[in-house]
Amino acid sequence: MRKRFPWQRLLVVGIDTRAVASSANRLGLSVWSIDAFDDVDLRESVKELVVVSLRGGGYVGFSPPFEFVQAVRTCLLRQSFDGVLIASGFDDFPEVVAEIDELCPVLGNSAEAFRLVRDFRTLSEFLRKHGFQTPKTNVVAPRLSAREACVGLSPPYVVKPHPRAGGYGIEMALDEEELEALLRKLWVNPGIKYVLVQELVEGLDCSASFLAYKGGATLLTVNEQLVGVEWLSPPSPFAYCGNVVPLEVDAEVCARVEELCRLLSKEFSLRGSNGVDFVLSSDGELYVMEVNPRFQGTLECVEQVLGVNVVELHLASISGNFLEEAPKPSRFCAKLVVYADERCVVGDLRGIGPVRDITPAGRVVEKGAPICTVYGMGGSREEALERAKIGLGEVRKRLKKL
Numbered sequence: 001m002r003k004r005f006p007w008q009r010l011l012v013v014g015i016d017t018r019a020v021a022s023s024a025n026r027l028g029l030s031v032w033s034i035d036a037f038d039d040v041d042l043r044e045s046v047k048e049l050v051v052v053s054l055r056g057g058g059y060v061g062f063s064p065p066f067e068f069v070q071a072v073r074t075c076l077l078r079q080s081f082d083g084v085l086i087a088s089g090f091d092d093f094p095e096v097v098a099e100i101d102e103l104c105p106v107l108g109n110s111a112e113a114f115r116l117v118r119d120f121r122t123l124s125e126f127l128r129k130h131g132f133q134t135p136k137t138n139v140v141a142p143r144l145s146a147r148e149a150c151v152g153l154s155p156p157y158v159v160k161p162h163p164r165a166g167g168y169g170i171e172m173a174l175d176e177e178e179l180e181a182l183l184r185k186l187w188v189n190p191g192i193k194y195v196l197v198q199e200l201v202e203g204l205d206c207s208a209s210f211l212a213y214k215g216g217a218t219l220l221t222v223n224e225q226l227v228g229v230e231w232l233s234p235p236s237p238f239a240y241c242g243n244v245v246p247l248e249v250d251a252e253v254c255a256r257v258e259e260l261c262r263l264l265s266k267e268f269s270l271r272g273s274n275g276v277d278f279v280l281s282s283d284g285e286l287y288v289m290e291v292n293p294r295f296q297g298t299l300e301c302v303e304q305v306l307g308v309n310v311v312e313l314h315l316a317s318i319s320g321n322f323l324e325e326a327p328k329p330s331r332f333c334a335k336l337v338v339y340a341d342e343r344c345v346v347g348d349l350r351g352i353g354p355v356r357d358i359t360p361a362g363r364v365v366e367k368g369a370p371i372c373t374v375y376g377m378g379g380s381r382e383e384a385l386e387r388a389k390i391g392l393g394e395v396r397k398r399l400k401k402l
Helices: 018-026 067-078 094-103 111-117 120-129 176-187 251-268 299-306 310-318 381-397
Strands: 009-013 030-035 048-051 083-086 137-140 157-162 171-173 194-199 204-213 216-227 240-245 272-280 286-292 332-339 344-346 370-378 399-401
Touching: 009 018, 009 067, 018 030, 018 299, 018 310, 030 067, 048 067, 067 094, 083 094, 094 111, 111 120, 111 251, 120 137, 120 251, 120 286, 157 176, 171 176, 176 194, 204 251, 204 310, 216 251, 216 299, 216 332, 240 299, 240 381, 251 272, 251 286, 272 310, 299 310, 299 332, 299 370, 332 381, 370 381, 381 399
Parallel strands: 009 030, 009 083, 030 048
Antiparallel strands: 137 194, 157 171, 157 194, 204 216, 204 272, 216 240, 240 332, 272 286, 332 370, 344 399
16 A cells, blocks of 8 residues: 655656656645656656756756746646655756755755765765775866876876866867867866866776665665666766666675665765665676766666555655665666667657657657667566667667668
8 A cells, every 4th residue: 555645746857857757646636747858758757847958958957047946936836735856957956946945845865965965086985985985086276287187096087167067078089189188178068067087997897776765864875876888878978877676786796786876874864765876897896987876777677676665665665764775676677778879760660569758750859869768677686687678779770871
């Protein structure tokens, strides 16, 4: 039997809200959404959808997306809400979270929690005190040269502008000359506050999905991250391309991840659904990359393999009814984000069973832009991926290149 919460009318806000809105809708809640994509299946899950046009038609970029705050104001003129759920896109913009919270209560992490946990210096200093590794990093102020930026680091260098969102803007420089060119390009943008220059950490890209509550956390799943997968045509080598859930790790690694989640929850006063990205090195060491203080891209994979509703668990957690132990995974779920390999017109993608985040038929999509998400389930990692790839093939058949 579904829990009844005091929040019955919810506004889901973010760059991509479809998974969160769908999960909330399945709880029988009244859901409105503010989103940057006009996905067919999102419209089917909400009472009302407000689409925010991103500046320049691209991703959120490096400036606070205050258009979403104005959209919240507009929605509140038409409907009252019990609370707001924050989806992707605002990780590095606590000022946006704060303004939304002033208009309608954010059900989840505070703006201050966003600010602290997304500050790499604060995060890395805390983690190292507790025996966790982060990449060797220089925090580079505007206008510094490459020579100053890479002091004490060995190439190749990973360059991460701040603020950013979704892996966009992250690039790699093989040497000091390439680093200089990247920095010159970044410093032209007035929205960039600083740049992280890091040593590349070799290993498996991973994440953990967990529920945070006062003084503790419950690990839901450890996940394999798909990053910069060439056959999905991502716009950059570090773009998010999906997941395979769960990632099977040994008991020692799992215990370390659980400890990591508990420490993060307690130190940064995290609440509800959160995620942490890390690289698992060949010797089993965890290198923490960043914390995502909101619903993650793994949401539907976690729901499929555990048989839960993540929004329900999130709302229960922030109301004091936390999950003490997660169910055991019953199968594997693969998620593939399909990007356009060329400028194209999207055909009718409805009816392809495992496809979600569906771009409307007839829409022109630029190279590197997301088209949809494809899922696959199976008894093994390989079976889940193969089933997702079948759906990927069907999607590609329905794209007309221009």
